[in-house]
Every structure is written in C-alpha cells, then in structure tokens.
Amino acid sequence: MLRRSLLKGAAALPLTFGLAAPLAAMAAPPRRRVRPGDPGWPDAGQWAALGAAVGGRLVKVASPLAECAEAPDSPACAELFKNLRNPFFINESPALTQTLGWVDAWTSHASEYAVAAETSADVAAAVTFARKHRLRLVVKGGGHSYLGGSNAPDSLLIWTKPMRAIQLHDSFTPQGCAGRVAATPAASIGAGAIWLEAYDAVTTKAGRYVQGGGCTTVGVAGLVQGGGFGSYSKGFGTGAANLLEAEVVTADGVVRIANACTNPDLFWALKGGGGGTFGVVTRLTLRTHDLPATFGGVNAKITATSDAAYRALVEQVLTFYRTSLFNPHWGEQIGFRNKRQVTIDMVLQGLDHAEAEKTWAPLFDWLAARPADYSFSKPSIQTLPARLFWNPAILKTVPGVVKGDDRPGAPASHFIWSGDAGQVGQVLHGYQSTWLSQRLLDPDRLPALVDALVHAAATWGVSLHCNKGLAGAPPEALARTRETATNPAVLDAFCLAISGAGEGPAYPGVAGHEPNVERGRIEAKLMRAAMAPLMALPSRPASYISETDYFEPDWQAAFWGEHYARLQAVKRRYDPEGLFFVHHSVGSEGWSPDGFAKLG
Numbered sequence: 001m002l003r004r005s006l007l008k009g010a011a012a013l014p015l016t017f018g019l020a021a022p023l024a025a026m027a028a029p030p031r032r033r034v035r036p037g038d039p040g041w042p043d044a045g046q047w048a049a050l051g052a053a054v055g056g057r058l059v060k061v062a063s064p065l066a067e068c069a070e071a072p073d074s075p076a077c078a079e080l081f082k083n084l085r086n087p088f089f090i091n092e093s094p095a096l097t098q099t100l101g102w103v104d105a106w107t108s109h110a111s112e113y114a115v116a117a118e119t120s121a122d123v124a125a126a127v128t129f130a131r132k133h134r135l136r137l138v139v140k141g142g143g144h145s146y147l148g149g150s151n152a153p154d155s156l157l158i159w160t161k162p163m164r165a166i167q168l169h170d171s172f173t174p175q176g177c178a179g180r181v182a183a184t185p186a187a188s189i190g191a192g193a194i195w196l197e198a199y200d201a202v203t204t205k206a207g208r209y210v211q212g213g214g215c216t217t218v219g220v221a222g223l224v225q226g227g228g229f230g231s232y233s234k235g236f237g238t239g240a241a242n243l244l245e246a247e248v249v250t251a252d253g254v255v256r257i258a259n260a261c262t263n264p265d266l267f268w269a270l271k272g273g274g275g276g277t278f279g280v281v282t283r284l285t286l287r288t289h290d291l292p293a294t295f296g297g298v299n300a301k302i303t304a305t306s307d308a309a310y311r312a313l314v315e316q317v318l319t320f321y322r323t324s325l326f327n328p329h330w331g332e333q334i335g336f337r338n339k340r341q342v343t344i345d346m347v348l349q350g351l352d353h354a355e356a357e358k359t360w361a362p363l364f365d366w367l368a369a370r371p372a373d374y375s376f377s378k379p380s381i382q383t384l385p386a387r388l389f390w391n392p393a394i395l396k397t398v399p400g401v402v403k404g405d406d407r408p409g410a411p412a413s414h415f416i417w418s419g420d421a422g423q424v425g426q427v428l429h430g431y432q433s434t435w436l437s438q439r440l441l442d443p444d445r446l447p448a449l450v451d452a453l454v455h456a457a458a459t460w461g462v463s464l465h466c467n468k469g470l471a472g473a474p475p476e477a478l479a480r481t482r483e484t485a486t487n488p489a490v491l492d493a494f495c496l497a498i499s500g501a502g503e504g505p506a507y508p509g510v511a512g513h514e515p516n517v518e519r520g521r522i523e524a525k526l527m528r529a530a531m532a533p534l535m536a537l538p539s540r541p542a543s544y545i546s547e548t549d550y551f552e553p554d555w556q557a558a559f560w561g562e563h564y565a566r567l568q569a570v571k572r573r574y575d576p577e578g579l580f581f582v583h584h585s586v587g588s589e590g591w592s593p594d595g596f597a598k599l600g
C-alpha cells in the first residue's frame, strides 16, 4: 500500500538519489522572512495556487486558544481546556502543540496556514512555496517539542499527521546499498505516525520490536531526528541508531533518499542532528528486532528516617544499580525527591518474574535489615509476554496503568501511560538534563554523585533515566549509536539525569487559565539549584537535545559535542539559506529568536 502510493507519487516528483546541482543554484540567504501584511506576503491567488498544488490540503489555521481568549467563560472554552488534557485531541489539530509553552521562553502559536501533507509531493510544494516567498516554515509531527520547535506565529506549517502508513519488511536493503549493507527486517513508517501506531503494527500485530519512545503519543520522525530513547534503549540503542533509510524533502524542494549509501552525510545528520533542521522527513525505515520473551516493570518507594540514613540509601541504591541493573535488561527511572525519598520506576526486558525478584532481593533484604532507618512497601514486580506490552485491550483491564481517550467514539486503541498524563498540554517552568558518565559509579567517584543526588532530593528532585545513557548496552547497540550525530557522551553515560517543573494546560491571555508565571519562576529557580551540582559533574556540557533546557548556554557542545562542525557542514550543503529554523538547531546562530530575521 505504502509502496504503491510512493510509486504513484514518484512520477510527479523530482526524486534524486544523489546531491545534484539545485542546492547551489538557490538564491542568497534572505535577511528577513515576511509576515502577513508585509510586502511580499503571498496574495490570495498565490495561496490558492499552493492549495491547488497540494490537492486542496492547504488550510487557514484558526487557533481555538485565540478564540478562547475572546470568550474565556464560554462553554466552548471550558470544553477546550478539558480536551487539552487529551493528547489525541491535541494531535488532531494543526493549531495545537502537546507542550503549550515555557514560562519566559515561548508560547505555542498557530501558523497562518498549514499544508496537511499526504504525500512527499505536497511537502515539496510547501517547501518550495515557503522558500520562494521567504516565509517562516515550521514542521509538526507529534507536536511534543519542549523547545517549541514545531510552532511559530505568522508561519506556514507542514503538518505530517496524514502521512501515517506503516509497512513491514521481512528483509530490507536500503536503496543503492545492495551488496554493501546486509538486508534486515524493518518497518517503513510515515513521518506523521506516533509511536502508539508503530508499536501496534510492529509488536502487537507482527510480534517484532522497533526502538521508539516511551511516551505513546510522541511522533516517530521528531523522536528519531532528536536521537530518541525508549524504555528499552539500553538493549537496542537509540531510535536514530536504528534508522536504515529516510525519505526527505530538502530546502530546494527535492525529494531525496538518505541512507548509508545515498546522501550518507544527510543520513548521518538526520540521526540525532535535530528535527526541523535539514529538511522534512516524509518516511523513515527502521530496523526491527526479535521481540524479547518478556517485558515488565518494578515499582517501589523507599523513605529514609534521617539524613544519614538517606545518604546511606542513595549510596546503596547506586551500588546496587552498578552491580545488578547496569545491563541491557533494565531501563527507566530512579527518582530522588521529597528530601529523603527514593522512587523506583524501572522496566525490564528478557527476564521472567523469578529472575526479576531475584535481582531485586539484595536491595530489599538490605532495607529489611534496617527497619529503624527505612520505610518501604514490598516492590511491585510485573512481567508479561512482550507482545502484550502495547496491547490496549489487555492494559485497560489493569487499574491505573494506562489512560484511554475518553471522547465519545474515540478509537479503543488510543492510550497513554498514566505516568505521562501530567505532561499533556503542559506549560513548562523549567527543565534540565545532563548525561552522567559510568565512571561516576566507580567507588572513588561515587561519593560526589551521592552528594549531588542528596542535594537534588532536598532542593527539588531529580530522576536518573537509566535507559537514556547507553553505557552497559550490547556492543552492536553501542556501535550503531556511535554512527549517529548524538553527542558521543551518550555512549559513556549510564543515565541521563532529568529534572523539570511545569503546570497543566494554561495559556497567556485566557482569563482563568493563565500560566502561573510567578510560581513558575520560583520553581525554575529551585529546579536549577537542585541540578547545579549534578550539572557540574561532567567535564563538558552534555545534554539530550529533545529533553533539555531552552536556555542551555553551550547548546552546540551540549547536544552534539565534537560532531557540531560536521553537522554545520551538512546544514550548509542541504539548506544554505537557512530555510529550516528551530531554536538552538544546527545553523540557527545569527537568526533572531523567532527565526524571522538574520542578524548581523
């Protein structure tokens, strides 16, 4: 089906497999992009021509939030704010984003127009139109960007939501790679798909595994281009590491194939170089893996009765992690919060229930031997056949695990993990992350890590995401991840430490629903103070582009390390005018924060 529509579309497209001349022929970089009302803003006839070129799939975007600002007490506004807690509602609107803003950083704004792209030809037409008319162009898939990368006022949006076809391959060879790259099982996924759809097709229906994200509503293309971690990345590497091929429309409006043999520099950049930067990806082909026998999770909460006992607990938990969990079977989070609390929210793959219990027994025996120092409940250990892990019919029978889509007539297949519900429609107050080297687990460096975590717990709280650092992963997962643009610090890190603060759906200018800016600033300050000692542990800044600080001062080094110069070269080659602009993206230096003017 996907193949058929591609072949059909290809007849009308300038599809190239190598880098031809057109990029060089592009005009000199524009100094300023045009806004509505500026001379040069396309007239009605020109918009109509674009609409015709994309088969009528051009829409004038109306923001329901702007309408709400006009009538904040209306039933429609109340209904909107209820729906802003539903990620599937947000996903269906070209005017909305899953993160609604970040206090003192950005606010989600609807574009002027959107092309609801169904084909790469639609995307190519929109890219060409934006370049020709010097428009601010944005691309949106799942809409989860923390940094506001998929929205901009006065812009033309390419909305990939309609491109969601998924095709599985028993044996996939990237184009032009025959005889050079071994064929492998794979899945080709339309750029507008969210991970829920990918897991349904690949795992629930076909019994295979694809490395995607933890949150089910995150977009496939956005996650992979950011690098992309899921609960089981310690076993399989990043999402980007598993990319075999992408179809991408570059700034010259040409549809290109990027893989290890064709446009390999672009291919490498797409693997972690950041979304919305090198072109519009229209289809991704990802390696699939044999499905492990089991998936599962372990949850527990431990509270210490004194500061001394808490320090001993943090040291014990980290030592236990190093000896028992620092391997491909284990991922997700250990939290340090509420002054003296450790929370365990870990997942497992490839272990049965008895093996999981045996793994955790030493830690809980240690705790049980110290009743005066610790209170805790028996850990909850769950395992299930891996094929059922994303099966909504099963998950919805277990109380508290998932949240469905409660709109009348909504597909029964829709669900998110209950733990992700707090982030739907959120306005961030602050967010920081840092990769932590495995060396910090060595006995001589452990005290510094313990100190930093005790401080973080006392000040605000932090979680170690053990699936987002790849030290301890199998050699093949490390080797594939090494071939991506992500900061190589990820290879040596045992985890990504993350702290954040935010509030539920809110929007400036909507009376009764405004973000709490004052509280946001206080929380951001506390969160930063909590993270400061942890952020100081790495010798160089090292943060994950998709889960990072909007205000990261040393973002080029933090997101990509020594890869940055190579990424700049790819950007110059494929997007010399800087058509694609995202806050703190490769090549964004010299642009105004809103991407409208080239400064200096």
Ligand SMILES: Cc1cc2nc3c(=O)[nH]c(=O)nc-3n(C[C@H](O)[C@H](O)[C@H](O)COP(=O)(O)OP(=O)(O)OC[C@H]3O[C@@H](n4cnc5c(N)ncnc54)[C@H](O)[C@@H]3O)c2cc1C
Pocket (backbone or CB within 6 Å): 098, 099, 138, 139, 140, 141, 142, 143, 144, 145, 146, 148, 149, 150, 160, 191, 192, 213, 214, 215, 217, 218, 219, 220, 221, 222, 223, 225, 226, 227, 228, 229, 230, 274, 275, 276, 277, 279, 280, 281, 282, 420, 423, 424, 546, 547, 582
């Ligand atoms: C609730 C929540 C949970 C998250 N969970 C995880 C997680 O488990 N693991 C993880 O690694 N990250 C996670 N993230 C971060 C997430 O991976 C990134 O925000 C990712 O970029 C989101 O992709 P998207 O398509 O949903 O978002 P969008 O906002 O649509 O896109 C993100 C960026 O990619 C660009 N982009 C999107 N589609 C395309 C395309 N087809 N071609 C070119 N550029 C494109 C956009 O322009 C934007 O700059 C989470 C974020 C949130 C808000």
